[in-house]
Amino acid sequence: MSRLARHGAALLGAQIWNWQALQGGDIAHTLLLYLNDGRKVVVKNGPDPVAEADMLRSLGRTGAPVPQVLGVDEDALVLQYLPADGTLSSGWLDLGHVLAQAHAGRPPQPDEACYGWPTDYAFGTLPVCNTWSRSWPEFWAQQRIGVHLEHVGIDLARQLEALMRRLPDLLPERPAASLLHGDLWGGNVLVSGGRVSGLIDPCCYYGHAEVDLATAGIFDRPAPTFYAAHGPLEAGYEVRFAIYRLWTALVHLRLFGPTYMPLVAHYLDATGANGG
Template sequence: MNALARRAAELLGVPVAEARPMAGGDLSPCLRLRLADGRDVVAKSGPAPREEARMLAAIAASGAPAPAVLAADETVLVLECLPATGTGQQAEADLGRVVARLHVTEGPRYGWHADYAFGSVAIENGWGDDWPAFWRERRLLCHAGHLPASLFRRVERLADDLTNRLPERPRAALLHGDLWGGNVLYAGERVSGLIDPACYHGHAEVDLAMLSLFGRPGPAFHAAYGTLEPGAAERAPIYKLWPALVHRRLFGAGYDGMVEGVLEAAGV
């Protein structure tokens, strides 16, 4: 039994009968465990398991579905194993309702009470009251020294123009923070859970942009989510740039095309 399964068993006080690797886990190893008492649970590591537990609790408190936290310490997070049987015809509409419900929850300022990380890439979440300044400092200029100079100069040009492109004080919605299709579990017509969050409070359009980075939600999602603010399409590339830059830093120059495409869409 590996260390992750062993520590999960210690935290739960129940022996593990079987441990199987789960799909994904590029940044955080993840196991499905069959316990001696017959339950199935999920055990994962991560940059800050206790912080992820707080994020999942915040998502659940919003009314959006998330796995229950069974145990957590500084190295391991143990979660309820949610049904994930695939999508039905109405699942996209349910995702629209779920994301809208998540975004209703509002924070006092932009940010989160702790920093986080995607692997080796820090997520700076220090509180702020000026949204363009938050996005400029915490999500764009933070990549200085980690990108080719020519690419970073384009990022800087965009960052310098954010006061003309982003609203100064949008509602500080609760964001999932890493909302792509792989972090949504479906059971038939319903979303059974949002997983692997990187939560903070910010402009709701950030999650919507991320959701369309590797796919494109259809009309049923948008009808259920509700009308977007004027200018959302023009802001989407600005918000897509953050995850594109993260992917470039984590996985290398193969993501230069994505970053350049997003910058071109933003007119930079």
């Protein structure tokens, strides 16, 4: 029997009669446990289960649907099992409403340095730095772009440095500091009956709400109702979307290799970094 399955059951003081692996697993292992008392629960490991539990609770406090945290320690996170028998193609409208609800969340001290998160996080072995900043372009330059410079080739690093210098002209200085899911794509949205049943696998921090709107369109094609339900997009969003998607592309490049270099190049081009 899986060690993770046994550990998850132990956190609940329960016994297992069966378990199965769930989809995903590139960064964390996720299992569905069938307990002897009739419950179904989800257990996963990851870079920091305690931090992930705190992020889920923060999202949940806004009223956004998330799985309830049933048990957690430094090695595993046990979550409520939520139905996921639908597809995102039927849930875009509701996702727009759900994100608007989550984005109403504000940092604990909104008048201080308000962009960031109380702790750093990680995607597997790749650090996600969340040091607080008073300036949104500065936060994005330092914590989302600059952190990659030493880990990519010299040509790409030079292009990224050039983009960093332009960010004060491309991003708003002080947008509302919204609670972000931080890794929003179709695989992290559970849908049932045309409604979002749960947001999962967060990488939360406080920042510009457009980040989540942008990343939702990296691997999926959001319906127009998604953006309409969240609220009207502000002028110039196309370039900002490219800047925000670039971070996700850089993360994939470092985690999974050069097959993601064309995606990085595409979003760099879309920012005008190469004169486009």
